[in-house]
Amino acid sequence: MEMEVALGFKSDEEFFTINNTHNRVEIDMYGPGKKQAQSPMELLLSGIISCAAVDIVSMIKKRRKVLNDLSGKASGQRRKLAPRSFTEIHIHYEINSPDLTDQEAEKIISLAVDKYCSVASSISKDIHLSHGFEIKR
Incomplete structure (x- = not known):
């Protein structure tokens, strides 16, 4: 069974992924002071x-x-x-x-x-x- 997610770019350290049912996950690589999503x-x-x-x-x-x-x-x-x-x-x-x-x-x-x-x-x-x-x- 194949599974797929698409990656989107927000900034140098911020991305998002979207699965086939359009659920979105925010991702960032910021440190504690600016962090808003999981790495x-x-x-x-x-x-x-x-x-x-x-x-x-x-x-x-x-x-x-x-x-x-x-x-x-x-x-x-x-x-x-x-x-x-x-x-x-x-x-x-x-x-x-x-x-x-x-x-x-x-x-x-x-x-x-x-x-x-x-x-x-x-x-x-x-x-x-x-x-x-x-x-x-």
């Missing part, structure tokens, strides 16, 4: 954490567990020299569920990240990808 590397982290989240929600629902909320953070360590690719990525989810056990959460998150998330499976195997969780009841 390409931040988009990669966003892609991994949200891709796995879709599967996490689906698996929790299939187990007929209550899910009140799901949030999380993805962080990455990058090489100091070009190309400044990620060497490590860590994903941490906070799951608000009164009846999901730690064992169920660990299994669900492992499956979501390691088996089902197409973004995670698309990154280099040289990147150490780890995950964790916290359940709030």
Whole structure:
């Protein structure tokens, strides 16, 4: 299945992409004082954490567990020299569920990240990808 996005130029450090259904994503490479959009590397982290989240929600629902909320953070360590690719990525989810056990959460998150998330499976195997969780009841 082919997927495609188109790139548009706004300025030297600002771009946008548009997919086939006309959804637009703003991208910039500015520093903290001027930053208004995510950088390409931040988009990669966003892609991994949200891709796995879709599967996490689906698996929790299939187990007929209550899910009140799901949030999380993805962080990455990058090489100091070009190309400044990620060497490590860590994903941490906070799951608000009164009846999901730690064992169920660990299994669900492992499956979501390691088996089902197409973004995670698309990154280099040289990147150490780890995950964790916290359940709030």
